[in-house]
Amino acid sequence: xxxxxxxxxxxxxxxxxANLPCNHSTIxxxxxxxxxxxxxxxxxxxxxxxxxxxxxxxxxxxxITEDRxxxxxxxxxxxxxxxxxxxxxxxxxGSRLTFGEGTQLTVNP
Amino acid sequence: NAGVTQTPKFxxxxxxxxxxxxxxxxxxxxxxxxxxxxxxxxxxLIYYSASEGTTDKGEVPNGYNVSRLNKREFSLxxxxxxxSQTSVYFCASSEAPGVGKNIQYxxxxxxxxxx
Numbered sequence: 001x002x003x004x005x006x007x008x009x010x011x012x013x014x015x016x017x018a019n020l021p022c023n024h025s026t027i028x029x030x031x032x033x034x035x036x037x038x039x040x041x042x043x044x045x046x047x048x049x050x051x052x053x054x055x056x057x058x059x060x061x062x063x064i065t066e067d068r069x070x071x072x073x074x075x076x077x078x079x080x081x082x083x084x085x086x087x088x089x090x091x092x093x094g095s096r097l098t099f100g101e102g103t104q105l106t107v108n109p
Numbered sequence: 110n111a112g113v114t115q116t117p118k119f120x121x122x123x124x125x126x127x128x129x130x131x132x133x134x135x136x137x138x139x140x141x142x143x144x145x146x147x148x149x150x151x152x153x154l155i156y157y158s159a160s161e162g163t164t165d166k167g168e169v170p171n172g173y174n175v176s177r178l179n180k181r182e183f184s185l186x187x188x189x190x191x192x193s194q195t196s197v198y199f200c201a202s203s204e205a206p207g208v209g210k211n212i213q214y215x216x217x218x219x220x221x222x223x224x
Binding site: 041042043044045046049087096097098099100101102 | 215
């Protein structure tokens with residue numbers, strides 16, 4: 001599975017959009033981009049995933065660049081409850097999830 | 110709908126003691142997983158079971174054994190606990206290893222301390 005690079009921490013003001021970047025320059029054609037988050041002391045929570053098209057669900061939007069070497073997770077209106085560690089994971093459909101260190105997002109009032 | 114249930118939530122062991130962490134899911138998922146998470150680090154896969162009757166090693170299997178008791182239950186056993194196994198243990202399940210079906214759902218975790 002391709003390696004991902006994420007900033008270790010980011011801050012966002014409550015009510016603003018939070019844009020979390022992920023670099024996956026070695027991604028291959030059959031690998032998907034998954035995003036999970038982990039709120040302090042809880043189990044990880046699935047957010048969204050995509051292959052090459054942009055995706056949106058009730059939690060977030062995923063923007064994948066045309067060359068698929070990077071992506072951005074967008075939380076359109078961040079709340080204090082969105083404070084968490086966000087993990088970007090690249091994997092094929094049958095492979096296992098590999099969690100890196102993620103990005104600690106802190107939403108400030 | 111409970112999702113993934115782990116027991117116990119907390120446990121303290123002495124070095125050399127054994128114990129079994131229990132995990133059950135009520136989503137009729139085929140695949141189940143055990144991870145550990147050390148302080149300030151990401152999750153690491155210990156063992157997984159792609160389907161009932163099969164188990165495979167993950168990234169850090171040493172010191173652990175697993176049993177896929179039935180489709181619902183997947184247990185993790187520490188035969189002789191060591192301080193290095195102090196960690197938070199998460200169980201997860203997914204429908205199947207295909208894309209879209211491999212969204213993993215996690216339990217709340219078991220916090221284990223080995224003294």
